[in-house]
Amino acid sequence: MITNIGKPFERLGGTLVNPAIVLPAALPLDLCGESIRARLIMFTDHNNQDMALRPDLTLPVALAEIERLAGGAVRGEQVHRYQARAFRQPIISDEPMEFVQVGFERFGAASGHETDAETYALVSEAALAAGARDGVARFGDLGLMPGFIDLLDLSPATKAGLVRAFREDGGVKAFLDRSDSAASAFVRGLAGLDRDGIEAKVAERYAAEGIEHFSDRTTGEVITRLMEQAHEVENGAVPELARETLETVLRLQCPPAEAADTLRTIARKAGIEAGAADMLDRLELRYRLISETAPQFLGNAQFSPSFGRRFTYYDGFVFEIAGTGERRAHPFGAGGRYDHLLRDLSQGRVDATAIGGVIRPDRLALARESGR
């Protein structure tokens, strides 16, 4: 049965790949942060280096694509398909440590609502062909919250802090609440100073307290951050309207067909409707196309701008399809867009749009059984 699941993905062309199973653990840990450590199957090699089994196919396939592009390959669309094992520590004990993923990663195709919708439709079609019936889709878009943050009238440091905080549980609220509290006396004493002025204050304090610099983190970095902190003190806390806007977007959960209009209303209240128009149009067009081409799992579908924010690769459209009831927490289909990953992973050496979709046949089989 497994051999047929990836059939719809063949229409994208490309080749079937099976990249390295063993990776340096530093790769997923640097990319996703320590939150993923509890999920990695790790071991120590003969040189005492931490290694990990691939937690999914996206990461090793993206690394292979970086190598291909960095080697001077012709740019343009490239599709890698796979039907291969991945390895993860289960969150709940009845999940296997070793499982198969059937999916594809598509690089260099136009990043727009058509390719977003096509990715979802392919995963939906594959799940349907494999016998899934009672699935429910969940949608998100990890570009929306950063998009709203960017449109608000906030300092660059505050914007950057909010975008980071968005990816952490309870992060935005913690960040906004912190903005209200007072900065350290030292930082408040720096208000109004330019870089040279702050540098002088830092030298003064180092001398007074007998502090010597001894860290890979340079004094230049310390000064840059002090400038940003002093600037935030001058500008005061995040204004009430901006705060309310962010909290409303973050909390939003609605049927996907209503998402664009609801967000337009929020944007209008915040006075950023014009700036938000393009991303909300894309959201609307994407879902319209999805409902026309792949209506199967949309019955009780939900949309939320914060859905999927813990999946650190993704930075745009994201989706999951899961069974109902107790299978709801174990999606059998998933996918999303990660246009920035190749650039970040290669430290800017290569850059290509990216989107992928995947089926978990083991979970699909369980969802099918419990749906009977």
Added chain:
Amino acid sequence: MSALTLAIPSKGRLKEKSESFFAAAGYTLVQDGGERGYRARLEGADGVSVLLLPARDIAQGLIDGAFHAGITGEDLLHEQAETPGRQAVVIKRLGFGGADVVVAVPNCWLDVSTLTDLDAAGALFRQTHGRRLRVATKYMRITRRHFAKASFGEYRLVYSAGATEAAPASGAADMIVDITSTGATLAANNLKILDDGVLLKSQASLTVSRPADWTQPARTALGDLCKNLRLDHGADAFVAKL
């Protein structure tokens, strides 16, 4: 055959203080095979056998259910348990062996006094150096749990079994999470504790193991022991929940 097995630290101040704790209630610790034996009994407590073990092994044994109760550090219980408090339940904090698990950074980082500052510093660091800030610690789980709760994600863990406070100066890591009682060692290594950097206030604790084999005689023996140690409340509550 004893009804209840109790584990207490096998050496150092923790052992001495544990002995005094039992002596105050009229129990004398008698080691089989003299000072070096690892089996003992409490004179005055029939049906209780004692194991003398390293504090780390006691924490693990309590989590696994290898014995009924024991005295160990809360830092070890929090570090070694996937979900602290689920398998090993503290019924009495004993007021000795106190120390804090703290986050400490180089004192030259004048811009960093909270975890939120650290997150921003870490993001800029990653942009500048192409890697995340490295945190040296032997408390991998406590650190990960607490940093996730504090929405701080810009770091990588580096395991450090000892002399952790030297890691930033040697370049093995950028900052540390370590245990300290006075903070003097940190200061001597030019490190400062963050304002919100106390992750755990730990002390030696009498702890019972939920997954241990709780026969009726074991419950009775724990109840009797705790009554004499004047810990009725904690033990009752625990035995009632078994």
